[in-house]
Amino acid sequence: MAIENLNSLHYTSQEKTIVANALATIEGSLAAKFKNLTPEERTKYGSVNEQNKLVINKVKDFRTNQPALSSPDIDWVEFQNDVDSREFVQSIIARLESLASSLKNNKILHDFDCYQAALTDYDFSKYKVGTKAAGFQVKVNELAQFFKKSGTAKTENPPEKEIQ
Structure with missing residues (x-):
């Protein structure tokens, strides 16, 4: 029996x-805070x-604990703002990456379920062609283009799995 419905929780x-x-x-x-960088700027x-x-x-740490040792040439308010912003952005990136990873896993399971159902439908359609049922030959011909023939055998190989 084929594995089906790996994820039956739907939105x-x-x-x-x-x-x-x-x-x-x-x-x-x-x-409003986003900046577009060219590939050269990203490298630079x-x-x-x-x-x-x-x-x-x-x-x-030195600025916080021993400010007298800090360079007077630095805008320390701007430095602290940059530190706060980078920490905020990094925490958001981490959360979004975790969310994206979970969504990708979820999508993989739904993709698998869809593909298995499509293969079952294709096999059913091929069966119906064998029984001379009307309309199924066109469907089989359309779907057959997605399967490569290998060698002299008429074994059909499913397309490569694509994970995005």
């Missing part, structure tokens, strides 16, 4: 609307690696 119209509205609110709240500015994050944190 209601109300849940879809709530999520879409929440995402629109998040996007609207953040959009890069991201701060773990070692450099330690440097930032150590300077922040």
Whole structure:
């Protein structure tokens, strides 16, 4: 027996609307702060690696605990604002990445369920062609294009699975 219905929990119209509205609110709240970087700028500015994050944190600690040792050439209010913003953004990124991972897992299960049902329907349609039932030959011909023939055998191989 084939594995079917790996995920039978479905989203209601109300849940879809709530999520879409929440995402629109998040996007609207953040959009004014977004900056588009060119590929060159992304390379130029890069991201701060773990070692450099330690440097930032150590300077922040010194600024907090021994401000007399801090450079007068730094706008420390702006520095603290940058620190606060990067910590906020990082926490949001972590939450969104976790959410995206969960959604991808959920989608994989729904994709699998859909694909198994489609294969069952294709097999049913091929059976109906064998019984000379009207209309099924066109359907089988249309679906057959998605299956590769291998060698001289008439075994059909399902298409490669795509995970997005």
